[in-house]
């Protein structure tokens with residue numbers, strides 16, 4: 001039987017997820033949950049979706065759906081995910097997983113209690129350059145530090161993204177979290193030990209951050225330097241990238257290669273610059289993995305644990321900014 005999928009939201013990322021659903025076999029996109037009919041109507045028409053609901057409760061009342069992909073404003077991630085998990089639906093929720101650590105913990109608990117899978121869409125773990133570099137890390141010796149950024153140059157989002165009550169945080173929660181998760185993935189998912197950060201709003205007038213630098217110390221003795229930003233005058237390269245400094249060598253994304261102390265060892269060989277920084281194939285592979293975890297009854301990675309760990313670092317970074325102190329993560 002075909003797995004039946006619903007998508008919450010009908011905006012930018014929902015379109016990408018809808019295309020990802022359409023790219024899979026044995027699944028059907030049967031419903032959209034969207035507050036505004038002016039968004040849901042054209043979305044349903046474009047992707048040939050039978051049911052449109054304004055709330056998750058309406059969707060759950062009607063039933064007939066196996067999994068929900070959540071691409072709504074961040075403040076809705078936890079309530080929508082928890083309601084769906086309680087009803088036994090498997091959930092893939094966009095990053096950032098939630099507004100804070102407490103919400104993320106409740107989502108994880110709901111997934112465990114009701115036996116439904118919870119995946120967090122940390123999409124870069126499905127990117128071919130990232131996966132290539134990950135496969136090379138053994139050649140770099142112990143990785144002792146990473147440097148990464150997620151930055152928009154001369155641009156930033158508007159609307160709910162810039163309102164704390166809807167987004168929770170700004171560029172750090174939006175872009176920095178990609179850089180953080182990529183660094184952590186490439187390091188082999190160590191646990192964070194402490195965070196020092198300076199995050200602020202300098203370029204625009206809104207109540208979330210547009211600039212941030214954070215330093216994370218991990219339990220494998222590595223350290224990560226992470227930059228986040230919207231409206232920046234400059235970025236080191238494309239929208240996001242990561243560098244790995246090992247005892248024996250160096251590796252980086254975009255262009256993606258590894259080198260030893262003196263010369264290049266290997267190039268990933270993928271076209272650079274890319275046609276699109278965030279290719280549709282990355283999201284297609286991400287969704288395929290989510291569906292595979294559902295079918296095989298496996299806990300997705302990135303799942304609640306990875307999403308929660310990132311939320312712990314982000315929350316500690318905001319706290320560190322307030323206190324001007326290193327925040328230990330227990």
Ligand SMILES: NC(=O)c1ccc[n+]([C@@H]2O[C@H](COP(=O)([O-])OP(=O)(O)OC[C@H]3O[C@@H](n4cnc5c(N)ncnc54)[C@H](O)[C@@H]3O)[C@@H](O)[C@H]2O)c1
Nearest residue numbers: 009010011012013014033034035039071072073094095096
């Ligand atoms: N992984 C990525 O590459 C990536 C890229 C962009 C966005 N995102 C994430 O996806 C999420 C959505 O971002 P976006 O850019 O698509 O935003 P968006 O504003 O384009 O879309 C959000 C949608 O949610 C709808 N919505 C608002 N309130 C609602 C409600 N109560 N119920 C149902 N729908 C409601 C809006 O009308 C809109 O259609 C965010 O969490 C963002 O961080 C991830």
